[in-house]
Amino acid sequence: MSLRIAVVNGDGIGPEVIPEAQKILEHFLPDADFYEVELGLAKWERSGSACSPDDIRELKGADAILFGAVTTPPDPNYRSVLLQIRHELDLYANLRPIRPLRSSGQGSPADMMIVRENTEGLYSGIEEIGEERSTTLRVVTKAGSKRIAEKACSLILERNSKSPLVIGYKGNVLKSDLLFRDTCSEVAASFGIQTKAVFIDALCLDVLQHPKNYDVIVTTNMFGDILSDVCGYLTGGLGMLPSANIGDTHAFFEPVHGSAPDIAGKGIANPVAAIRSAAMMLEYFGMKREACLVEESIADLINSGVCTPDLGGCESTSSFGNRLLAAV
Amino acid sequence: MSLRIAVVNGDGIGPEVIPEAQKILEHFLPDADFYEVELGLAKWERSGSACSPDDIRELKGADAILFGAVTTPPDPNYRSVLLQIRHELDLYANLRPIRPLRSSGQGSPADMMIVRENTEGLYSGIEEIGEERSTTLRVVTKAGSKRIAEKACSLILERNSKSPLVIGYKGNVLKSDLLFRDTCSEVAASFGIQTKAVFIDALCLDVLQHPKNYDVIVTTNMFGDILSDVCGYLTGGLGMLPSANIGDTHAFFEPVHGSAPDIAGKGIANPVAAIRSAAMMLEYFGMKREACLVEESIADLINSGVCTPDLGGCESTSSFGNRLLAAV
Numbered sequence: 001m002s003l004r005i006a007v008v009n010g011d012g013i014g015p016e017v018i019p020e021a022q023k024i025l026e027h028f029l030p031d032a033d034f035y036e037v038e039l040g041l042a043k044w045e046r047s048g049s050a051c052s053p054d055d056i057r058e059l060k061g062a063d064a065i066l067f068g069a070v071t072t073p074p075d076p077n078y079r080s081v082l083l084q085i086r087h088e089l090d091l092y093a094n095l096r097p098i099r100p101l102r103s104s105g106q107g108s109p110a111d112m113m114i115v116r117e118n119t120e121g122l123y124s125g126i127e128e129i130g131e132e133r134s135t136t137l138r139v140v141t142k143a144g145s146k147r148i149a150e151k152a153c154s155l156i157l158e159r160n161s162k163s164p165l166v167i168g169y170k171g172n173v174l175k176s177d178l179l180f181r182d183t184c185s186e187v188a189a190s191f192g193i194q195t196k197a198v199f200i201d202a203l204c205l206d207v208l209q210h211p212k213n214y215d216v217i218v219t220t221n222m223f224g225d226i227l228s229d230v231c232g233y234l235t236g237g238l239g240m241l242p243s244a245n246i247g248d249t250h251a252f253f254e255p256v257h258g259s260a261p262d263i264a265g266k267g268i269a270n271p272v273a274a275i276r277s278a279a280m281m282l283e284y285f286g287m288k289r290e291a292c293l294v295e296e297s298i299a300d301l302i303n304s305g306v307c308t309p310d311l312g313g314c315e316s317t318s319s320f321g322n323r324l325l326a327a328v
Numbered sequence: 329m330s331l332r333i334a335v336v337n338g339d340g341i342g343p344e345v346i347p348e349a350q351k352i353l354e355h356f357l358p359d360a361d362f363y364e365v366e367l368g369l370a371k372w373e374r375s376g377s378a379c380s381p382d383d384i385r386e387l388k389g390a391d392a393i394l395f396g397a398v399t400t401p402p403d404p405n406y407r408s409v410l411l412q413i414r415h416e417l418d419l420y421a422n423l424r425p426i427r428p429l430r431s432s433g434q435g436s437p438a439d440m441m442i443v444r445e446n447t448e449g450l451y452s453g454i455e456e457i458g459e460e461r462s463t464t465l466r467v468v469t470k471a472g473s474k475r476i477a478e479k480a481c482s483l484i485l486e487r488n489s490k491s492p493l494v495i496g497y498k499g500n501v502l503k504s505d506l507l508f509r510d511t512c513s514e515v516a517a518s519f520g521i522q523t524k525a526v527f528i529d530a531l532c533l534d535v536l537q538h539p540k541n542y543d544v545i546v547t548t549n550m551f552g553d554i555l556s557d558v559c560g561y562l563t564g565g566l567g568m569l570p571s572a573n574i575g576d577t578h579a580f581f582e583p584v585h586g587s588a589p590d591i592a593g594k595g596i597a598n599p600v601a602a603i604r605s606a607a608m609m610l611e612y613f614g615m616k617r618e619a620c621l622v623e624e625s626i627a628d629l630i631n632s633g634v635c636t637p638d639l640g641g642c643e644s645t646s647s648f649g650n651r652l653l654a655a656v
């Protein structure tokens with residue numbers, strides 16, 4: 001049976017970058033069945049729903065989802081499409097590889113993987129909103145910590161890494177984070193992997209100062225959200241960062257950048273993050289060699305000056321995509 | 329009546345850097361009464377208490393507190409001295425100026441002020457610890473948001489800033505943060521100040537990419553904790569960063585770096601963050617000119633290569649302190 005791949009263009013630059021990523025997937029997966037699912041602000045404005053139960057069913061029917069970006073309307077009652085999908089599809093592992101593609105001329109570049117817990121923490125949705133006081137419950141569970149730690153440990157094995165698993169936490173303030181740290185340590189021990197627990201504030205600085213000291217970092221939801229944007233600095237901005245949101249039965253691939261309404265419609269958006277997300281999907285399907293080829297071809301193009309204006313080049317979104325397709 | 333200044337050396341490099349900062353204070357405040365308060369790990373090991381009710385009373389009796397650093401023992405029942413003091417003295421505003429002192433040769437350096445709410449948010453201490461599930465309540469109150477916003481707005485006026493007040497928040501996930509954002513906006517409006525609300529993850533990246541676009545940033549407790557460490561990257565590390573913890577009746581000045589046990593006892597710790605914290609104390613006492621003189625003299629020394637090893641120099645902690653004292 002052929003693979004079924006759901007494609008969500010979304011809003012803003014989503015419909016510009018996603019077709020370039022889809023071209024690459026179509027090239028390597030000629031028999032796959034691609035089908036579009038419309039989600040996001042434009043749909044919400046038209047139909048009052050940004051992501052309906054039917055849409056969720058459609059997404060659940062896919063072997064993998066390629067997702068662009070959606071714009072969040074400035075409405076306090078609006079429920080984030082991304083959060084809804086992560087929740088409904090139980091995509092508990094948000095994987096964000098940090099690997100600069102531009103050669104810096106300073107020896108081997110950084111190469112790390114942020115493994116962000118994606119279903120609990122401050123994203124619990126348990127809130128009490130009042131005029132004088134509003135609260136959000138930060139939830140750490142043993143089960144949630146265990147499965148994300150297992151994911152992080154398998155990645156260490158896959159990467160053949162000799163480094164310890166770094167645990168980003170804030171146990172000097174949040175005693176609840178000791179459950180996270182200790183569960184990660186237990187899981188790591190069962191894998192025969194060392195751990196190093198680092199306070200998240202210090203970690204956000206140290207990844208900038210010593211990026212090469214890091215390999216796999218596991219952390220809770222909001223800390224991972226911030227840490228991955230901080231690491232965007234190491235790769236020349238979010239335009240370059242791919243991500244995978246993985247659960248036990250579903251997988252969702254998405255550039256870390258948002259819908260960037262300010263540059264939408266101009267054909268200048270950098271499709272690299274979207275294309276690298278597609279490469280992560282290939283890897284998810286076991287096509288590691290093809291994924292590496294895509295990564296290397298992107299690096300070659302960029303390093304020879306073929307890139308979009310954000311990186312100082314003069315390619316359009318689609319001309320870059322076409323150059324890449326020719327290269328792979 | 330002469331000023332009463334409590335001095336807490338603490339642990340690790342605290343007893344090395346604080347005397348250098350105290351020398352500067354003694355120079356500019358020859359009539360002040362300095363008295364030591366012992367707090368921290370060493371005291372805890374000896375007496376079972378790192379900070380007793382008596383100690384708190386002593387601190388409360390001061391016009392200002394100069395604080396080094398304390399080491400947190402790896403004991404889950406230990407209560408952080410810093411958090412205890414912030415709480416008991418109601419030091420609700422944690423002010424962290426980010427101003428690199430080394431000339432980078434790239435025009436005017438960044439100059440921003442992080443105004444971190446220091447009493448609530450994820451630091452509420454409201455936790456339920458279990459084996460399967462542990463939670464922490466993140467609390468945002470209107471009153472807490474109002475007073476920190478007022479502090480931030482007065483700073484904008486003092487700094488004669490034309491920039492908007494930037495609000496770091498995460499309202500796309502934490503609906504409770506809309507109370508923070510909206511309260512800050514209301515307060516700013518009453519001061520005639522514009523605001524710009526930015527999601528904290530994006531903000532942590534953008535301060536790195538465009539530091540000169542920022543002036544005063546107000547944010548909640550944990551976000552401010554992380555953001556200020558991230559900004560440490562702009563100033564060559566935490567060794568340079570001072571802070572003030574201010575309430576309505578007490579004021580506490582502290583280098584952002586911790587006790588750094590790894591380099592303690594060697595006489596090589598950089599005293600700049602501690603000395604700049606002392607300069608913030610001078611400014612707090614209305615001695616803005618003297619504070620500027622200290623800052624400028626530090627910059628001159630560093631830019632002419634007089635600095636501790638972390639900055640590439642060969643001064644010891646105390647020889648740097650003496651050079652500075654001679655300069656001011």
Ligand SMILES: CC(C)[C@H](C(=O)O)[C@@H](O)C(=O)O
Pocket residue numbers: 080082083225256500501529
């Ligand atoms: C858009 C937002 C809900 C999301 C998050 O906070 O997870 C984004 O910042 C991300 O990192 O994927």
Ligand SMILES: CC(C)[C@H](C(=O)O)[C@@H](O)C(=O)O
Pocket residue numbers: 172173201408410411553584
């Ligand atoms: C030591 C710790 C409790 C403290 C904090 O989290 O506030 C520190 O990181 C800081 O920034 O002052």
